[in-house]
Amino acid sequence: MDRIIAAKVYTRICELGSLSAAARALNMSRPMVSRYLEQMEHWAGERLLHRSSRKLTLTPTGERVLQQTRALNEVAESIAAQKQQDLPSGTLRVACSQFGARYYIVPFLSDFLRDYPDVRVELHVSSQAVNMIEERIDLAIRITNDLDPNIIARRLGECDSMLYASPSYIEKKGMPRSPGDLEHHNCLQYSYFLRNIWQMVDANGEPLSVEVSGNFSANDSVVLMDAVADGVGIAMLPVQDAKPRFESGELVKVLEAYPPRSMGIYGIYRSRSYLPAALRLFLSALSARLAK
Numbered sequence: 024m025d026r027i028i029a030a031k032v033y034t035r036i037c038e039l040g041s042l043s044a045a046a047r048a049l050n051m052s053r054p055m056v057s058r059y060l061e062q063m064e065h066w067a068g069e070r071l072l073h074r075s076s077r078k079l080t081l082t083p084t085g086e087r088v089l090q091q092t093r094a095l096n097e098v099a100e101s102i103a104a105q106k107q108q109d110l111p112s113g114t115l116r117v118a119c120s121q122f123g124a125r126y127y128i129v130p131f132l133s134d135f136l137r138d139y140p141d142v143r144v145e146l147h148v149s150s151q152a153v154n155m156i157e158e159r160i161d162l163a164i165r166i167t168n169d170l171d172p173n174i175i176a177r178r179l180g181e182c183d184s185m186l187y188a189s190p191s192y193i194e195k196k197g198m199p200r201s202p203g204d205l206e207h208h209n210c211l212q213y214s215y216f217l218r219n220i221w222q223m224v225d226a227n228g229e230p231l232s233v234e235v236s237g238n239f240s241a242n243d244s245v246v247l248m249d250a251v252a253d254g255v256g257i258a259m260l261p262v263q264d265a266k267p268r269f270e271s272g273e274l275v276k277v278l279e280a281y282p283p284r285s286m287g288i289y290g291i292y293r294s295r296s297y298l299p300a301a302l303r304l305f306l307s308a309l310s311a312r313l314a315k
Contacts, residue, residue, distance in 0.1 A: 026066065028059065029062045029063050030092035031092075031096055032056055032059035032063075033071070033088070034092045034096055034113075036072070036079070037072075037085075037159060038116075040078060040159070041078075042060065042079075060072070063088065063092075067088050069082070069084045070085070071084060072085050081156060081157075081159075086156055086293075090297045093299055094297055096113075097300065111299070111301035112142060113141075113301055114142075114143045115143070115144050115145070115299075115302060115305055116158075116160050116161045116162075117144060117145070117162045117163075117305075118146075118153045118158070118162070119164035119165075120148070120150050120166070120244075121244075122264060123164045126261075127164060128164070131309060132144065134308070135308050139301065139304060142301045150214075151242070152215075155292075155293055161292065161293075161299070161302050162290055162291070162302055163291040164288065164289070164290060164291075165288075165289050166182045166287070166289075167286060168222065168287060170287070170289055175291065175292055175295055176290060176291045176292075177290045177292075179288045179306070179309055179310045180287075182287075183262045183285050184283040184286070185259070185260065185265065185282060186260075186277035186278050186282075187248075187251055187257065187258060187265050187269065187274040187275065188256070188275060189251060190275055192251075193275060196208060196209075198277065199277055199278055201278075202223060202225075202233045202278060205233055205235050206235070208237075208257050209237045209238060209239075209256030209257065210235035210256060211239045211240065211247055211251060211256045212237060212239075212240035212258075213241065213242070213244060213247060213259070220233070222283060222284040223282065224282055224284055225281060239256065244260060244261055245264065247260065248265060248274075252268055257277055290306050290310075
């Protein structure tokens with residue numbers, strides 16, 4: 024059987040998550056797709072996919088082979104269409120939070136997809152960290168200052184935050200005048216950041232760690248902002264998210280002289296040795312967008 028076609032079939036199975044979906048996308052019969060998969064496993068000498076009634080999961084060998092088949096597909100496509108050899112194609116699966124989707128990904132998608140019409144972007148929106156291999160994610164966007172040094176990542180930009188409260192909360196509890204005053208306030212937490220420690224900057228621009236406590240946390244910044252606007256307490260919120268409510272008077276800034284440390288916006292991917300053209304260009308375009 025044609026190994027190039029087998030590589031294309033295997034790649035589509037992995038991207039779409041099922042043999043039936045790959046068969047429909049490639050206009051093949053399901054038995055033929057199954058035969059190509061068997062050919063790939065025979066070629067690799069090991070099982071590439073764990074099959075269950077609910078989903079397909081790549082084995083470690085299957086993940087390595089997927090990188091190789093993608094590379095082989097790109098080579099084959101470039102030979103078949105030399106004039107389009109610099110244009111990326113295929114499906115790019117991106118994972119990010121609702122905040123990241125709204126402010127970072129969606130605003131530049133129109134330009135990116137216009138420039139690269141053969142790329143299809145699938146956006147996986149979740150506040151939880153994803154298993155990039157199991158969920159076949161090509162790129163995860165993460166906002167953090169505590170990135171695992173073993174992760175392959177590219178810094179794309181910065182996210183600025185500020186402390187906010189509602190006017191009603193400040194009227195009842197008073198306005199903090201120094202970071203130390205926060206121990207007397209209900210400080211609401213974003214679930215996936217370091218609990219009970221807020222990283223801030225003092226009046227001289229030096230890093231400052233402040234221990235706080237509160238009775239509410241959430242894994243979504245919009246939910247946290249809703250609680251702040253309702254008078255539940257003080258929270259560290261992204262400036263972009265809070266701006267409309269601050270301008271309308273629903274929120275007030277707290278301790279403006281001691282802003283939170285900016286956090287890095289990172290693009291996380293799985294391999295340094297093979298970076299598909301679509302992913303490489305997506306990262307470059309997103310970095311340029313966030314630099315504006």
